[in-house]
Amino acid sequence: MQPANKRELESIETQLLLEGVYQRYGYDFRDYAPASLKRRIRLCMQKENLSTVSALLDKLLHDPACMERFLLALSIGVTAMFRDPEFYRAFCATVVPLLRALPFVRIWHAGCASGEEVYSLAILLHEEGLYDKAKIYATDMNEVLLQQAREGIFPLKTMQGYTDNYIRAGGKRSFSEYYTARYENALFRPNLKTNLIWAAHNLVTDASFNEFHVILCRNVMIYFNKALQDRVHHLLYDSLMPQGVLGLGSKESLKFTPYEDRFEELDGREKLYRRIK
Amino acid sequence: MGYELVVIGASKGGMRALQVVLGALPAGFPTPVAVALHREKGSGEGLAALLRKSTPLVVTEPEDKEAIRPGHIYLAPPDYHLLVEGTYFALSIDELVEYARPSVNVLFESAAEACRKGLIGVILTGENQDGARGLVAVKAYGGLAAAQDPTTSEAPSCRRPPSPQFPTRRSCRWR
Numbered sequence: 001m002q003p004a005n006k007r008e009l010e011s012i013e014t015q016l017l018l019e020g021v022y023q024r025y026g027y028d029f030r031d032y033a034p035a036s037l038k039r040r041i042r043l044c045m046q047k048e049n050l051s052t053v054s055a056l057l058d059k060l061l062h063d064p065a066c067m068e069r070f071l072l073a074l075s076i077g078v079t080a081m082f083r084d085p086e087f088y089r090a091f092c093a094t095v096v097p098l099l100r101a102l103p104f105v106r107i108w109h110a111g112c113a114s115g116e117e118v119y120s121l122a123i124l125l126h127e128e129g130l131y132d133k134a135k136i137y138a139t140d141m142n143e144v145l146l147q148q149a150r151e152g153i154f155p156l157k158t159m160q161g162y163t164d165n166y167i168r169a170g171g172k173r174s175f176s177e178y179y180t181a182r183y184e185n186a187l188f189r190p191n192l193k194t195n196l197i198w199a200a201h202n203l204v205t206d207a208s209f210n211e212f213h214v215i216l217c218r219n220v221m222i223y224f225n226k227a228l229q230d231r232v233h234h235l236l237y238d239s240l241m242p243q244g245v246l247g248l249g250s251k252e253s254l255k256f257t258p259y260e261d262r263f264e265e266l267d268g269r270e271k272l273y274r275r276i277k
Numbered sequence: 278m279g280y281e282l283v284v285i286g287a288s289k290g291g292m293r294a295l296q297v298v299l300g301a302l303p304a305g306f307p308t309p310v311a312v313a314l315h316r317e318k319g320s321g322e323g324l325a326a327l328l329r330k331s332t333p334l335v336v337t338e339p340e341d342k343e344a345i346r347p348g349h350i351y352l353a354p355p356d357y358h359l360l361v362e363g364t365y366f367a368l369s370i371d372e373l374v375e376y377a378r379p380s381v382n383v384l385f386e387s388a389a390e391a392c393r394k395g396l397i398g399v400i401l402t403g404e405n406q407d408g409a410r411g412l413v414a415v416k417a418y419g420g421l422a423a424a425q426d427p428t429t430s431e432a433p434s435c436r437r438p439p440s441p442q443f444p445t446r447r448s449c450r451w452r
Contacts, residue, residue: 004393004418007390033362033367034362035360035361035362035367035387035390035391036358036360036367036369036371038390039360039369039371039383039386039387040371077369077370077371078356078370078371078372078378085319168319219370221341222341222367222368222369222370223369226342229342249341249370250354251338251339251340251341251354251357251368252340252341253340253341255340256342
């Protein structure tokens with residue numbers, strides 16, 4: 001079969017797969033960005049040793065363990081402690097001063113995956129003396145990843161590798177102060193975990209659950225198509241207090257979204273915006 | 278035939294050739310160009326600024342869902358994969374492909390599916406395997422595939438005889 005025809009067939013099968021997953025498990029990937037979704041599905045097929053999308057659908061519907069692996073494949077993007085160190089610097093420079101004025105601070109980290117970036121924010125707040133009056137709500141659609149994040153245990157070698165990021169992000173102390181080493185693992189100290197609240201939440205299917213002073217949703221919406229992005233922006237806007245801050249990934253934007261006019265830029269390069277309307 | 282898009286891929290060793298290729302494009306060049314160049318995670322504005330010196334065309338790093346327009350050279354941002362989706366760019370932060378992010382394979386494969394015969398894919402030699410599969414995809418969908426003659430690469434480790442997994446109609450010498 002010509003590659004073009006093969007792809008047309010694959011498109012039909014993919015639509016059926018997404019519909020099947022939604023009906024069986026309630027996860028809605030139907031409005032995910034097609035190019036990256038296709039790559040992830042094909043990778044999944046390879047790992048499961050299957051040669052058609054239909055075969056993957058078959059397995060997904062009948063084998064929940066396979067579905068868990070599929071969900072993981074669609075959940076993870078690259079993450080690290082203080083990933084994009086400049087973002088944390090910008091957060092310190094433009095957002096922290098706003099938070100100092102508040103009696104308490106509620107932050108939503110949407111799409112937290114395995115939690116590294118949440119712990120990074122916790123460390124930043126700690127060093128700025130804001131942690132005790134803050135609560136970070138960290139959510140993700142994947143409960144396996146959430147559990148990992150909640151435990152706060154990471155490979156020691158990997159953690160040590162993050163020291164450089166911590167310094168470049170403006171870290172004022174010693175990164176190793178924040179964790180204890182046990183055998184090959186690094187465990188975040190309990191005092192860093194007390195104000196972190198982990199919960200399952202799906203940006204596509206779930207509603208707003210609170211109002212926040214800060215919402216971070218970084219490099220999550222790149223996996224959504226434009227229509228879904230607009231719906232999620234609606235959700236985020238609704239969950240943000242007036243004068244609240246929204247943080248996106250460095251190559252994401254509010255441009256051409258329905259809420260573009262309701263925000264002003266705090267940092268145009270690191271995509272920090274404040275709600276003004 | 279009117280081409281929709283030119284995609285260029287380069288790993289370490291391809292920078293000079295990239296400047297030469299971009300420099301050869303005239304001011305009114307009608308086809309958008311997208312480049313996946315292997316680059317350091319933290320590499321900032323410097324690369325785009327450097328390339329701007331080689332060309333009158335507009336050099337930018339696209340944002341997610343940005344429209345692909347003629348007169349532009351789009352440079353894949355550091356630590357993201359750049360994909361083509363219809364007439365827009367899309368980004369991802371998926372795993373490294375052939376140890377690279379941005380990956381040439383990812384750009385080329387998505388562009389091949391989106392543009393098919395309307396695609397020109399060019400590989401500039403570098404140190405890395407990333408791009409071989411991408412170029413195969415370009416050809417498979419009817420696009421035009423080209424690769425730099427690896428003996429002219431600027432990185433000594435990349436100078437080697439042309440390798441069989443780059444199935445091109447033409448192998449070009451860049452000055």
